[in-house]
Amino acid sequence: MVNRAQTTIKDLIGIEDVKLGFFEEAQAKMEELKASNRMLKEKRQEVEAILEAIVDVLIVLSDDLRILSVNNVYHQLFDDSQPEGKFCHQVFHRQDQVCAQCPVLSALQERTVCRGQGVKPARDMNRSFDLVASPMSQGKGEPSKVLLFMRDVTREKEYQLQFMQAEKMATVGVLAAGVAHEINNPLTSILGFSDGLKRRLPRLENNVEPEILEDMREYVQTIRQEGQRCQEIVQNLLTFSRPRNSPFGQVNLRRLVTDCLKIIHYRLKKCPQVSVQLNMDSDLPFVHGDEAQLKQVVLNLLTNALDALSGQGVLRILVKREPDSTVSLEVEDSGPGIASEYLERVFDPFFTTKPVGEGTGIGLSTCYNIVQAHSGRIYVCSEPEKGSSFRILIPLPEE
Numbered sequence: 001m002v003n004r005a006q007t008t009i010k011d012l013i014g015i016e017d018v019k020l021g022f023f024e025e026a027q028a029k030m031e032e033l034k035a036s037n038r039m040l041k042e043k044r045q046e047v048e049a050i051l052e053a054i055v056d057v058l059i060v061l062s063d064d065l066r067i068l069s070v071n072n073v074y075h076q077l078f079d080d081s082q083p084e085g086k087f088c089h090q091v092f093h094r095q096d097q098v099c100a101q102c103p104v105l106s107a108l109q110e111r112t113v114c115r116g117q118g119v120k121p122a123r124d125m126n127r128s129f130d131l132v133a134s135p136m137s138q139g140k141g142e143p144s145k146v147l148l149f150m151r152d153v154t155r156e157k158e159y160q161l162q163f164m165q166a167e168k169m170a171t172v173g174v175l176a177a178g179v180a181h182e183i184n185n186p187l188t189s190i191l192g193f194s195d196g197l198k199r200r201l202p203r204l205e206n207n208v209e210p211e212i213l214e215d216m217r218e219y220v221q222t223i224r225q226e227g228q229r230c231q232e233i234v235q236n237l238l239t240f241s242r243p244r245n246s247p248f249g250q251v252n253l254r255r256l257v258t259d260c261l262k263i264i265h266y267r268l269k270k271c272p273q274v275s276v277q278l279n280m281d282s283d284l285p286f287v288h289g290d291e292a293q294l295k296q297v298v299l300n301l302l303t304n305a306l307d308a309l310s311g312q313g314v315l316r317i318l319v320k321r322e323p324d325s326t327v328s329l330e331v332e333d334s335g336p337g338i339a340s341e342y343l344e345r346v347f348d349p350f351f352t353t354k355p356v357g358e359g360t361g362i363g364l365s366t367c368y369n370i371v372q373a374h375s376g377r378i379y380v381c382s383e384p385e386k387g388s389s390f391r392i393l394i395p396l397p398e399e
Helices: 009-053 072-077 088-093 103-110 154-204 210-241 253-263 265-269 291-309 363-373
Strands: 057-062 067-070 114-121 126-136 145-152 249-251 273-280 287-289 312-322 326-333 377-383 387-395
Touching: 057 072, 088 114, 103 114, 103 126, 103 145, 126 154, 154 210, 249 291, 253 265, 253 273, 253 291, 253 312, 253 326, 265 291, 287 291, 287 387, 291 312, 291 326, 291 363, 291 387, 363 377
Parallel strands: 273 312
Antiparallel strands: 057 067, 057 145, 114 126, 126 145, 249 287, 312 326, 326 387, 377 387
């Protein structure tokens, strides 16, 4: 007779207890897993919030210099909306070769934080950046990624250049004032004596051959013309060294620009192939300043633009109110542009790219001084064969 094991109620209860304990343990593990996932999610959100709060451009690159991810600041500054997967030198410099002295490459090779500087073509303008590349590696292996911080230092660079320019202007201004006064005295004598000669020439009509007398008249006239030209240069030197200290008042830039266009109308009539595009805000507020000085600045910019166009092209004038409580006035031409090596020198005293005799190099320096005297800023942007743009920002008076 075969003995069969009999399962008692107690045995069944034991089995159920085991199952129940298993399920309770599994449920506890699931709760722990959920809690861990919640913590990971919160940490990830916290890290993402920190990264997005950073005001610098933040880029993660692979070890072959491909962009893996970027933060929102990148999208605010640059046009390329999908840089992921592209080489950084293709995105920023539109070239197939790795940049010389690349801090990202140095960080990978040297396994340390590397720094650099660079100018990148951003959405609105070329911007200057301080670069910090930090290698990222898992464990003790080779770095597999690089974290690149790009801090926009464009404004700081502009302030540095303005400070250096102001110092340069102050030094040259003292020299210019001295030279102008020294030249002015003998120049006054030359013009005075040439006037005297001109008045006395008729007395020689009966004593000098007509041809010789006519030559003398031409000589005296040439002396006067060249003397007056020197006098204008001296006046420009004096204005450059010490802009006229007239009382400031309310200036209507819409009317001022219109008046300046009327003044150069005679030149525009001689250039029928020059198209003038004028765009001014209808509700433009007045600025606080010296109307005569600001008119001198606008006339100088318009004249330079016409000189650059050489009789054909587009001259654009844009005047508008900016969000930062300033009024911007921009004069743009479609001329040949300014070579990059000259851009930093355009506001230097006596610097000019015009042929000898066609420019003194004082005009833009004077514009710079006048704009500075109005607590404003002046910028130049130019590319060869694409034209030039001069932009002035004048602060609005406090309400």
